[in-house]
Amino acid sequence: MIQRKLEVTYVPFDRTTRVPPGTTLFSAAHWIGLPIDSTCGGRGTCGKCKVRVIKGIADAETADHRQLRPQEIADGWRLSCQAHIHEDMTCEVPQLLRVPKAATMGLGRLVILDPNVRKVYFELKEPSLEDQRSDLARLKDALTEEGHDMVAGVSVLRTLPQVFREANFRVTAVLAGERLVAVEAGDTTEQCYGVAFDVGTTTLVGTLMNLRTGMAASVTSTLNGQAPFGADVISRISHGMNGPEAIHELQLAVISTMNSVLAELYRDAGISPMQTYEAVVVGNVTMLHLLLGVDPSPLSMMPFTPAFMDELTVDAGELGLHIHPHGYVQTLPALGAYVGADIVAGVLATGVLREDKLRVFVDVGTNGEIVLGSAERALATAAPAGPAFEGSQIKCGMRATVGAIEGVQLGDRVELQIIGGDVPAEGICGSGLVDAVAQLLLAGLMDHSGRLKLPGDVPDHPLADRLIDIDGMRAFLLADGVFLTQRDIRELQFAKGSIATGIKVLMDILRVTAGDLDEVLLGGSFGSYLNPESAKVIGLVPPVDVDRIIAVGNSAGEGAKIALLSYRERQVAFELPSRIEYVELSGRTDFNDSFISVLGFPQLETVS
Numbered sequence: 001m002i003q004r005k006l007e008v009t010y011v012p013f014d015r016t017t018r019v020p021p022g023t024t025l026f027s028a029a030h031w032i033g034l035p036i037d038s039t040c041g042g043r044g045t046c047g048k049c050k051v052r053v054i055k056g057i058a059d060a061e062t063a064d065h066r067q068l069r070p071q072e073i074a075d076g077w078r079l080s081c082q083a084h085i086h087e088d089m090t091c092e093v094p095q096l097l098r099v100p101k102a103a104t105m106g107l108g109r110l111v112i113l114d115p116n117v118r119k120v121y122f123e124l125k126e127p128s129l130e131d132q133r134s135d136l137a138r139l140k141d142a143l144t145e146e147g148h149d150m151v152a153g154v155s156v157l158r159t160l161p162q163v164f165r166e167a168n169f170r171v172t173a174v175l176a177g178e179r180l181v182a183v184e185a186g187d188t189t190e191q192c193y194g195v196a197f198d199v200g201t202t203t204l205v206g207t208l209m210n211l212r213t214g215m216a217a218s219v220t221s222t223l224n225g226q227a228p229f230g231a232d233v234i235s236r237i238s239h240g241m242n243g244p245e246a247i248h249e250l251q252l253a254v255i256s257t258m259n260s261v262l263a264e265l266y267r268d269a270g271i272s273p274m275q276t277y278e279a280v281v282v283g284n285v286t287m288l289h290l291l292l293g294v295d296p297s298p299l300s301m302m303p304f305t306p307a308f309m310d311e312l313t314v315d316a317g318e319l320g321l322h323i324h325p326h327g328y329v330q331t332l333p334a335l336g337a338y339v340g341a342d343i344v345a346g347v348l349a350t351g352v353l354r355e356d357k358l359r360v361f362v363d364v365g366t367n368g369e370i371v372l373g374s375a376e377r378a379l380a381t382a383a384p385a386g387p388a389f390e391g392s393q394i395k396c397g398m399r400a401t402v403g404a405i406e407g408v409q410l411g412d413r414v415e416l417q418i419i420g421g422d423v424p425a426e427g428i429c430g431s432g433l434v435d436a437v438a439q440l441l442l443a444g445l446m447d448h449s450g451r452l453k454l455p456g457d458v459p460d461h462p463l464a465d466r467l468i469d470i471d472g473m474r475a476f477l478l479a480d481g482v483f484l485t486q487r488d489i490r491e492l493q494f495a496k497g498s499i500a501t502g503i504k505v506l507m508d509i510l511r512v513t514a515g516d517l518d519e520v521l522l523g524g525s526f527g528s529y530l531n532p533e534s535a536k537v538i539g540l541v542p543p544v545d546v547d548r549i550i551a552v553g554n555s556a557g558e559g560a561k562i563a564l565l566s567y568r569e570r571q572v573a574f575e576l577p578s579r580i581e582y583v584e585l586s587g588r589t590d591f592n593d594s595f596i597s598v599l600g601f602p603q604l605e606t607v608s
């Protein structure tokens with residue numbers, strides 16, 4: 001069921017937005033780029049985010065009574081981070097965050113530095129007979145004075161007596177939210193790190209972030225150690241079906257990959273695991289299940305129900321992840337069984353839901369994950385594309401490694417772009433496949449149904465002799481021993497047809513056409529390498545001007561970094577599942593009907 005959106009207006013800025021019921025005034029303002037003042041990041045402890053409710057009702061919560069004077073409450077002042085929107089509202093904002101420290105992320109996003117992990121240095125008053133407060137109370141009082149709540153676990157408590165006395169009560173408290181992660185001797189505020197992980201089925205990327213400056217300290221990637229159990233999520237799930245030990249085996253494989261990435265990150269940046277307090281992890285739903293050792297098998301059968309889709313916080317020690325032993329792992333939520341936290345991170349990074357622009361974000365892979373919408377309304381779905389884009393089930397297909405053709409240009413001769421530069425072509429990867437098929441169409445060597453021509457059909461074409469026969473099947477010779485067969489083209493047609501249909505179904509639900517789209521964003525490790533023109537020529541994406549088709553790189557990794565650097569942005573990510581409607585394509589008759597109609601390639605005049 002679609003929730004009715006509520007309208008909120010912020011004065012004196014005269015900015016209005018529409019949000020789902022239950023959103024806080026603080027979050028809604030943030031979504032439209034009004035950073036209401038705060039030092040606690042929306043936890044209700046700093047009192048800086050107060051706004052005056054002019055229209056609508058927000059009940060005063062416990063935190064309001066703690067932070068505001070009774071007269072202020074009577075006058076309509078509320079903590080915006082505690083005030084949930086349940087009707088149309090107008091409020092006055094007295095103070096925006098002044099000169100926020102910010103970091104520029106990939107995709108040009110400016111992110112206000114507001115990490116969940118914060119360090120506060122104290123020169124505490126030493127105990128005396130007149131002041132016999134406990135170590136914990138002494139620290140808690142100092143933190144309260146600075147506007148921080150604090151909860152301490154016994155493992156940190158055990159360290160207090162020694163650290164306090166060795167450091168003459170000059171200590172740094174490390175807080176993750178309200179949780180006391182560590183107390184360190186002296187002023188260690190300069191050394192504060194977190195790590196963002198994008199756990200892909202194939203590749204795992206880790207970025208060590210300096211949480212004080214917002215800069216990346218080091219970045220590295222490696223193959224997911226689960227690869228021996230199968231190349232795709234279905235084979236990993238199948239292996240997991242062998243029982244709890246098999247699931248544990250898959251969990252250990254990914255954690256040991258993450259630990260090897262961490263070791264490299266620490267070495268490159270010259271820092272220690274003890275200075276790294278938090279890991280934000282994104283990945284598809286299967287990857288996150290396996291990371292946490294949860295059985296993903298229900299994902300592979302109807303009705304595709306995962307064990308969890310929510311954001312989870314897990315002790316790093318429990319997982320065996322090599323960051324600070326009292327640090328923790330934070331995952332982002334998923335939108336559906338096949339639209340995971342990696343897509344939520346992508347939406348966060350690209351800001352699809354921040355503006356009025358109508359955009360479609362597509363992550364092209366074995367599944368095409370699609371998010372279509374704007375700040376007004378957004379939909380998401382996953383279209384099963386099969387392995388063609390990954391180079392599988394393509395006669396000369398290969399992964400995007402050295403020797404793979406990644407770009408093709410057909411003119412009087414065949415021009416190839418090969419990964420590794422001046423090396424012989426060994427095969428063709430996904431982006432090369434899309435390019436090759438688009439170029440065959442543009443060169444008139446293939447018709448719009450996807451049928452390769454025979455040399456006799458185009459006798460004067462300079463590339464007619466490249467149209468060959470392989471084992472009785474039509475093919476096009478790209479390089480010595482590397483060719484594209486008629487069957488490969490059919491595989492690509494099914495893959496692109498599925499994604500194009502997914503986009504069309506979402507556009508139909510929103511009642512928009514390609515002409516209404518402001519931008520098409522191509523994400524994911526494959527989408528980023530796609531030639532936008534070719535994606536359009538084959539009809540993978542809607543026919544918009546090519547300069548509106550934008551490759552957005554590793555948007556999942558960017559989103560994980562943003563969530564690491566900004567508690568507010570993290571909250572936005574947590575709220576995305578309630579703001580984006582998930583559309584299941586299986587069993588939809590409009591999907592089946594449209595699929596047939598988009599299998600062919602568009603007429604050239606519609607793509608120019």
Ligand code: FES
Nearest residue numbers: 042044047049081
């Ligand atoms: S009390 Fe700090 S942001 Fe609301």
